[in-house]
Amino acid sequence: MQLTGAQALIKSLEQEGVDTIFGLPGGAILPVYDPILDSSIRHILVRHEQGAGHMAEGYALATGKAGVAMVTSGPGATNIVTPIGNAHMDSTPLVVITGQVATAAIGSDAFQECDITGITMGITKHNFLIQSAHEIPRVVAAAFYLATTGRPGPVLIDLPKDISQSTMEWWYPESIEELDLPGYHPEVEIDERAVARAVELISQSERPVLYVGGGTLKSRAHKELLAFAERTKMPVVTTLMARGAFPDSHDQHLGMPGMHGMYSAVTAIQKSDLLISLGARFDDRVTGQISSFAANAKVIHVDIDKAEINKVRHADVSLQTNVALALGALDGASASPQNLDVWWKEIRTWQERYPLVYDEPTDEGPLRPQHVIEAIASRAAPGTIVTAGVGQHQMWASQFWRFEEPGTWVNSGGAGTMGFGVPAAIGAKVGRPDRTVWCIDGDGCFQMTAQELVTARSEGIPIKVAILNNAYLGMVRQWQEMFYEERYSEVYLSADLPDYVKWAEAMGCVGLRAHNLKEMHEVIEKANEINDVPVVIDFRTDSSEKVFPMVASGASNDDIIVHPLLRGGAR
Amino acid sequence: MTPEPFLGATDHTPVRHHILSVLVENKAGVLARIAGLFARRGFNIYSLAVAPAEGNARFSRVTIVVDAESAPLEQIVGQLDKLVNVVAIKDLAPRDALERELLLATLSVDNANRGEVLDVTANTGASIVDVNATSVTVMLAGTPTACDRLERALESFADVELQRTGRVALPRLG
Numbered sequence: 001m002q003l004t005g006a007q008a009l010i011k012s013l014e015q016e017g018v019d020t021i022f023g024l025p026g027g028a029i030l031p032v033y034d035p036i037l038d039s040s041i042r043h044i045l046v047r048h049e050q051g052a053g054h055m056a057e058g059y060a061l062a063t064g065k066a067g068v069a070m071v072t073s074g075p076g077a078t079n080i081v082t083p084i085g086n087a088h089m090d091s092t093p094l095v096v097i098t099g100q101v102a103t104a105a106i107g108s109d110a111f112q113e114c115d116i117t118g119i120t121m122g123i124t125k126h127n128f129l130i131q132s133a134h135e136i137p138r139v140v141a142a143a144f145y146l147a148t149t150g151r152p153g154p155v156l157i158d159l160p161k162d163i164s165q166s167t168m169e170w171w172y173p174e175s176i177e178e179l180d181l182p183g184y185h186p187e188v189e190i191d192e193r194a195v196a197r198a199v200e201l202i203s204q205s206e207r208p209v210l211y212v213g214g215g216t217l218k219s220r221a222h223k224e225l226l227a228f229a230e231r232t233k234m235p236v237v238t239t240l241m242a243r244g245a246f247p248d249s250h251d252q253h254l255g256m257p258g259m260h261g262m263y264s265a266v267t268a269i270q271k272s273d274l275l276i277s278l279g280a281r282f283d284d285r286v287t288g289q290i291s292s293f294a295a296n297a298k299v300i301h302v303d304i305d306k307a308e309i310n311k312v313r314h315a316d317v318s319l320q321t322n323v324a325l326a327l328g329a330l331d332g333a334s335a336s337p338q339n340l341d342v343w344w345k346e347i348r349t350w351q352e353r354y355p356l357v358y359d360e361p362t363d364e365g366p367l368r369p370q371h372v373i374e375a376i377a378s379r380a381a382p383g384t385i386v387t388a389g390v391g392q393h394q395m396w397a398s399q400f401w402r403f404e405e406p407g408t409w410v411n412s413g414g415a416g417t418m419g420f421g422v423p424a425a426i427g428a429k430v431g432r433p434d435r436t437v438w439c440i441d442g443d444g445c446f447q448m449t450a451q452e453l454v455t456a457r458s459e460g461i462p463i464k465v466a467i468l469n470n471a472y473l474g475m476v477r478q479w480q481e482m483f484y485e486e487r488y489s490e491v492y493l494s495a496d497l498p499d500y501v502k503w504a505e506a507m508g509c510v511g512l513r514a515h516n517l518k519e520m521h522e523v524i525e526k527a528n529e530i531n532d533v534p535v536v537i538d539f540r541t542d543s544s545e546k547v548f549p550m551v552a553s554g555a556s557n558d559d560i561i562v563h564p565l566l567r568g569g570a571r
Numbered sequence: 572m573t574p575e576p577f578l579g580a581t582d583h584t585p586v587r588h589h590i591l592s593v594l595v596e597n598k599a600g601v602l603a604r605i606a607g608l609f610a611r612r613g614f615n616i617y618s619l620a621v622a623p624a625e626g627n628a629r630f631s632r633v634t635i636v637v638d639a640e641s642a643p644l645e646q647i648v649g650q651l652d653k654l655v656n657v658v659a660i661k662d663l664a665p666r667d668a669l670e671r672e673l674l675l676a677t678l679s680v681d682n683a684n685r686g687e688v689l690d691v692t693a694n695t696g697a698s699i700v701d702v703n704a705t706s707v708t709v710m711l712a713g714t715p716t717a718c719d720r721l722e723r724a725l726e727s728f729a730d731v732e733l734q735r736t737g738r739v740a741l742p743r744l745g
Contacts, residue, residue, distance in 0.1 A: 121600075182596060183657045307650045
């Protein structure tokens with residue numbers, strides 16, 4: 001069967017089980033947009049290529065499958081660089097297809113030419129510049145294999161226009177050997193000797209903590225985690241990338257560690273004698289000052305990526321494998337710590353003394369952002385997916401929403417990409433249409449990618465967006481207040497400009513606004529009743545609210561700053 | 572303007588270097604991937620030599636001398652290994668490695684210094700590979716230390732154009 005390169009690309013995507021492409025056409029990718037008309041794959045036409053990338057990420061994080069985005073060459077390709085970088089930081093499986101100028105024009109500064117494989121070399125797991133139509137099936141199959149196995153990540157395929165127009169005899173690789181990846185070996189084996197050493201360390205431990213990172217979700221190890229944690233009675237912390245890996249309602253769950261983590265989670269790590277890191281990478285936002293991080297703890301580091309082991313923190317025992325296999329092996333060896341009653345007693349004291357708190361909301365407003373999140377959560381269907389942008393609202397969403405299952409928290413962790421929330425929500429809703437999807441957003445973030453609500457409306461993707469509108473770039477404002485003597489520099493945005501309600505309406509969405517408690521409850525109820533079009537709510541929140549607890553940048557986790565309401569006791 | 576000497580004036584061997592013998596797929600951009608990785612992670616390369624491996628068109632061997640003080644070797648190897656086009660990495664500690672390097676140098680000669688050039692060549696084990704009325708080109712294939720010695724010996728000559736290949740290495744036998 002003779003196919004054009006363009007047809008072969010689409011057919012290859014079908015072979016990989018792709019059901020959705022997020023994209024935007026242009027000159028160099030134009031040939032590929034013709035066979036899309038004849039394909040079962042749904043194409044979602046975005047309004048900006050960054051939106052396509054974040055939608056594909058939202059799709060991937062909510063479903064566990066690779067997200068797919070397709071854009072044209074030059075500016076189309078550079079516009080999707082941010083999502084690629086974001087996916088790279090968060091190990092999100094992504095396959096991004098970019099059009100490229102014709103092979104003969106490469107290197108000539110042709111119209112809309114850019115060296116996108118060069119640009120993305122450092123922010124992809126791998127990338128390909130296709131050399132012939134014949135290799136399209138192999139490259140597509142390899143891209144999905146690379147993106148979804150081992151430590152997942154983004155893979156880019158650059159497709160020159162002449163190749164998508166040329167013809168090939170259709171074939172498709174039937175085995176991994178045909179992918180021509182002699183340097184890629186994601187298979188992992190359990191090192192029984194390391195398991196034995198881990199069991200030994202665990203057996204000596206009186207103050208262990210399970211430090212659960214995004215790799216736990218990526219390896220779908222939540223069931224193994226629950227079983228291991230319940231059998232061993234160890235306390236669990238879930239990083240920003242792992243929210244949902246362990247139920248927030250579970251009484252062994254201390255919550256999120258790190259810069260804005262729960263006091264008990266941060267302190268339990270600091271005082272631990274054994275940290276069992278499960279697919280976490282000792283990010284600076286978790287460790288604070290590295291020299292004083294869990295200074296008396298031995299470390300068992302489980303990571304599929306060998307390069308993460310000993311990168312930041314020396315591992316006393318390392319298991320280079322996926323989290324599910326590692327937990328299975330530890331369970332198989334009946335790894336058990338000492339009696340943890342004393343440890344738990346101590347942890348319970350911290351939990352009681354330093355719970356998450358915020359100032360009492362007043363009837364007339366402004367609203368407390370934490371209260372808004374709790375109010376939305378309390379009326380949200382179980383299994384609701386939450387996305388966020390980056391900043392204060394993201395931290396509050398992670399702190400105050402209760403995540404009970406994997407794939408319900410979709411956010412930008414390592415890269416901290418403002419504007420992630422709205423397009424990620426759209427992608428998540430496309431991937432999980434059965435779920436309610438709320439985007440908890442900030443006013444600053446919303447302005448960066450809000451145009452994708454046009455996409456959402458026109459494609460019939462009814463997400464709900466809660467803008468916690470404090471009229472500021474809130475997190476930067478918080479730092480300027482705390483660390484720059486309240487010298488506010490370029491952080492004021494205005495609560496009224498733009499008019500978010502009118503803007504939402506102009507994009508075909510329902511726009512709502514709440515200034516006070518009564519309105520807050522009304523608009524949440526109204527938003528929950530709307531299931532056919534996107535809803536945007538402008539919640540007017542208090543500009544002076546800050547995220548607590550907080551560990552100042554570079555400070556020791558021992559010097560965690562709790563909410564003012566909790567100060568006055570010990571620390 | 573005088574450029575900074577590459578590694579200090581006389582010593583070309585980093586304090587704590589390691590040799591990585593890296594088998595890579597012979598594909599477009601592989602060298603850029605390796606160089607880019609070293610640059611963005613702040614690893615230092617002292618020298619780098621690339622050639623097809625064992626006469627095989629599919630693979631090349633890249634011999635990289637790395638500064639093991641710029642980053643832990645384990646981290647350098649771990650990150651390098653993640654490059655999909657990298658097939659295998661052999662880490663050779665200097666004492667376990669047979670290292671060789673090639674040095675070419677062209678010198679101006681006249682009747683006054685011709686004898687001196689011949690002496691240096693003979694004393695360092697180099698050979699003369701090209702000659703004309705005003706210049707000679709000498710070559711030395713030897714250990715990096717031997718190349719260092721020749722390079723130092725040539726410092727007293729004017730108008731020296733000198734090129735070293737960077738070292739290649741294989742494990743010592745036995």
